[in-house]
Amino acid sequence: MTRLLEHQSLLLLEAAGVTVAPYRAVDTPAAAAEAARALGGPVILKALVPAGGRQKAGGVTRITEPADAASAAGRLLGSTLGHFPVTQVLVQACVDIREEYFCALTFDSVTRSPVMLFSAEGGVDVEDLVRDRPDALVSRPVEPTAELPPFVGRELGAAAGVSGQRLLDVADVLTRLYAVFRNNDGFLVEVNPLAVDGAGRLVALSAVVVVDEQAEFRHPEWARLVDPAGSNGWRPLTTLERAMREIDATDAGSAIRFNEFEDGAIACMMTGGGSGLVTFDHLRRLGETPATTFDITPGRVEEKMYLATKAILSRPGLRGLVAGGNISNFIPIDVKVRGVVRALAELGVDAARFPVVFRYAGPGVESAREIAAKVPGIEFYDERVSLEEAVERIVARVREPGRGPA
Amino acid sequence: MSILLDERSRVLIQGITGQQARTHLKYMLKYGTRVVAGVAPGKGGVDVDGLPVYDTVHAAVRNHPVDIAVLFIPGRAAKDAALEAIENGVPLVVILAEGVPHHDTAEILARARACGSRVIGPNAQGMISPGKAKLGGTGGQFPERMYMRGPVGILSRSGGMGGEIGSALTRRGIGQSTYVSIGGDLLIGSSFADLLPLYEADPETRVVVLFGEPGTGHEEAAAELIASGRVTKPVVAFVAGEALETLPRGMSFGHTGGLMARGLGSPRRKKQVLRDAGALVAERFGDLPPLVARALGLGSS
Numbered sequence: 001m002t003r004l005l006e007h008q009s010l011l012l013l014e015a016a017g018v019t020v021a022p023y024r025a026v027d028t029p030a031a032a033a034e035a036a037r038a039l040g041g042p043v044i045l046k047a048l049v050p051a052g053g054r055q056k057a058g059g060v061t062r063i064t065e066p067a068d069a070a071s072a073a074g075r076l077l078g079s080t081l082g083h084f085p086v087t088q089v090l091v092q093a094c095v096d097i098r099e100e101y102f103c104a105l106t107f108d109s110v111t112r113s114p115v116m117l118f119s120a121e122g123g124v125d126v127e128d129l130v131r132d133r134p135d136a137l138v139s140r141p142v143e144p145t146a147e148l149p150p151f152v153g154r155e156l157g158a159a160a161g162v163s164g165q166r167l168l169d170v171a172d173v174l175t176r177l178y179a180v181f182r183n184n185d186g187f188l189v190e191v192n193p194l195a196v197d198g199a200g201r202l203v204a205l206s207a208v209v210v211v212d213e214q215a216e217f218r219h220p221e222w223a224r225l226v227d228p229a230g231s232n233g234w235r236p237l238t239t240l241e242r243a244m245r246e247i248d249a250t251d252a253g254s255a256i257r258f259n260e261f262e263d264g265a266i267a268c269m270m271t272g273g274g275s276g277l278v279t280f281d282h283l284r285r286l287g288e289t290p291a292t293t294f295d296i297t298p299g300r301v302e303e304k305m306y307l308a309t310k311a312i313l314s315r316p317g318l319r320g321l322v323a324g325g326n327i328s329n330f331i332p333i334d335v336k337v338r339g340v341v342r343a344l345a346e347l348g349v350d351a352a353r354f355p356v357v358f359r360y361a362g363p364g365v366e367s368a369r370e371i372a373a374k375v376p377g378i379e380f381y382d383e384r385v386s387l388e389e390a391v392e393r394i395v396a397r398v399r400e401p402g403r404g405p406a
Numbered sequence: 407m408s409i410l411l412d413e414r415s416r417v418l419i420q421g422i423t424g425q426q427a428r429t430h431l432k433y434m435l436k437y438g439t440r441v442v443a444g445v446a447p448g449k450g451g452v453d454v455d456g457l458p459v460y461d462t463v464h465a466a467v468r469n470h471p472v473d474i475a476v477l478f479i480p481g482r483a484a485k486d487a488a489l490e491a492i493e494n495g496v497p498l499v500v501i502l503a504e505g506v507p508h509h510d511t512a513e514i515l516a517r518a519r520a521c522g523s524r525v526i527g528p529n530a531q532g533m534i535s536p537g538k539a540k541l542g543g544t545g546g547q548f549p550e551r552m553y554m555r556g557p558v559g560i561l562s563r564s565g566g567m568g569g570e571i572g573s574a575l576t577r578r579g580i581g582q583s584t585y586v587s588i589g590g591d592l593l594i595g596s597s598f599a600d601l602l603p604l605y606e607a608d609p610e611t612r613v614v615v616l617f618g619e620p621g622t623g624h625e626e627a628a629a630e631l632i633a634s635g636r637v638t639k640p641v642v643a644f645v646a647g648e649a650l651e652t653l654p655r656g657m658s659f660g661h662t663g664g665l666m667a668r669g670l671g672s673p674r675r676k677k678q679v680l681r682d683a684g685a686l687v688a689e690r691f692g693d694l695p696p697l698v699a700r701a702l703g704l705g706s707s
Contacts, residue, residue, distance in 0.1 A: 064551065101462050101697070107512065109592050109621075110595050110597075110624075112511075112512065112594075112595070112621040113512050113515070114509075114512055143516060144509060144513045144516050174490045182509060183509075185509055187508060212466060212507055212509070213511065214481060214507045215507035215508075215510075218482070272564065272565075272566035272567070273564055273590055273619075274562070274565075274567035274590075274619065274646055275561070275564070275567060276571070277564075277619060277620075277649075277650070280649045280650070281648050282690070284649035284652065285648075298426075311506075324566075325566065326569055327566070327569045327573055328546065328566075329543040329546035329569065330426075361573075362546065363546060363547050383551075383552075383573050386570070386691065387570065388690060388691050388692050
């Protein structure tokens with residue numbers, strides 16, 4: 001899932017015919033001042049980072065005098081919000097707000113369909129709304145059709161207590177937001193608030209669009225919008241995470257998923273989403289943190305396993321490596337192990353000093369065991385030892401007295 | 407007995423000429439799965455492992471009654487292939503692909519509801535009724551190493567961990583009725599709550615194991631069903647990913663369904679509601695086999 005920056009999201013809303021508060025995205029204090037003058041009157045400055053909760057984190061400022069925009073933008077630019085450095089600021093015209101609505105579209109696992117949410121009491125965090133005024137938030141599943149019939153929006157707005165011409169206007173905006181959601185392969189489209197201004201018009205003051213990476217193949221335009229190396233969902237990618245993306249790009253035949261944890265000391269290469277979770281849980285249960293999580297889908301994996309192992313072991317401060325995964329159905333595991341062992345041998349890893357535990361099971365296990373024997377000291381387990389027992393082995397080994405970093 | 411799949415089930419393979427399909431087709435046939443035909447658009451008329459190949463599902467089902475279609479089709483083309491199976495009246499459609507766009511899955515599932523087809527997946531590994539038949543990648547080349555016939559039903563959001571459960575039970579001499587890999591995506595055609603009633607009705611199944619993960623409302627819906635009394639057979643559950651709750655929000659692992667949105671789908675909470683509903687919840691994966699043995703009245707060891 002990739003969260004677009006707010007100005008990119010607002011642009012998608014405008015293209016669908018939703019009225020948005022006038023805005024400009026700038027990257028210098030001088031440009032912020034110029035934008036404030038051009039927009040006229042008081043403006044809102046927002047840090048453009050791909051994360052929520054900006055208001056609470058101090059990333060939103062209201063400026064009454066355009067002359068103050070430069071210094072306020074200067075404070076935001078160069079600061080860090082959440083984990084993201086602020087390199088761009090949104091300058092947005094203030095709107096005379098009379099009422100605030102909340103609108104969102106996403107998917108619901110239980111109804112297995114898109115779901116549309118609306119509240120006539122927007123302008124607050126949706127978490128707070130759900131907690132404090134659950135009855136004020138209405139929702140309904142919607143059919144995944146090419147266009148949303150406007151009656152769906154009317155039903156939802158009416159359920160939230162909107163009536164008259166306003167109801168028709170709300171339904172119109174909801175129909176357009178559905179088009180944004182559908183046509184851009186959105187995973188989430190959220191407008192909070194959708195304001196009613198002094199003239200009774202509906203104006204989007206804020207927009208969040210999260211797009212579904214699984215649909216990237218049909219959205220070449222995303223290459224211009226989204227920096228794939230920009231975020232792993234909650235912070236910018238680390239150097240090692242960027243390196244892993246480059247390794248992954250060497251061959252489209254299989255896909256790597258990788259995360260790095262600052263405070264971890266045990267490199268973890270347990271493949272299979274579920275086995276990665278089980279391994280992670282058990283490491284934490286035993287008081288350890290993985291330095292990495294690593295998953296790879298079936299395909300031509302040997303070279304990627306080799307490159308990935310080399311990259312991971314370049315990380316300073318590691319105390320051991322646990323590699324493997326659940327019993328394989330697809331990938332002959334000797335192919336995987338060959339890649340890992342080639343990296344270990346090339347790096348001159350002494351598994352007597354730097355503990356390495358393998359838990360590989362599936363086709364090719366006998367050959368994998370022989371390959372692993374090339375690096376003396378690797379503990380090799382198959383399905384007779386559970387994933388949790390393999391985790392217990394690596395934890396016991398790294399805690400043996402006299403162990404140092406690799 | 408078993409659920410959804412047995413030695414009589416007539417299976418159609420869509421995308422039969424692809425590399426993965428050809429590999430796993432051989433294993434399926436060797437295990438006794440009754441594969442009747444294949445579909446490969448533009449390649450109709452060829453023969454794969456002695457099976458007729460058609461250009462369209464329409465032509466295939468006209469010549470061969472089909473109970474199940476298995477899609478060896480990449481994510482970007484899965485919607486087309488799944489709609490083709492659904493609109494041609496295939497009652498059970500198994501989508502193995504990872505990476506099916508959410509909007510496509512929503513469309514597939516809506517059409518399946520309208521046409522009365524059941525969908526398994528996407529992002530499912532397959533399924534096996536041990537000793538009878540297997541579909542997709544489940545069990546790989548040597549399914550007998552991991553699965554044996556017996557009284558335990560398995561439903562898993564992780565294909566790989568379903569195999570680990572099968573293997574751990576089989577090594578203790580506990581067999582399985584049917585294992586279904588239900589798929590790791592946020593939107594899937596058949597959830598725990600959809601399939602639990604099938605096990606309830608299956609005379610061979612005596613206990614059902616669920617492997618859950620963070621995100622979605624599937625475990626919560628299963629708990630609700632159990633609490634309602636509509637599932638009387640013991641349910642043993644494991645929910646992975648509790649350690650994720652110690653991480654910043656927004657972080658996602660492997661499965662897209664693992665994305666925890668707005669604090670919903672917390673593993674801790676899932677375990678609590680399952681426990682409250684009367685399921686036996688394993689804290690560690692290693693606790694699963696003894697809990698299953700206990701539920702079967704075999705005593706734990």
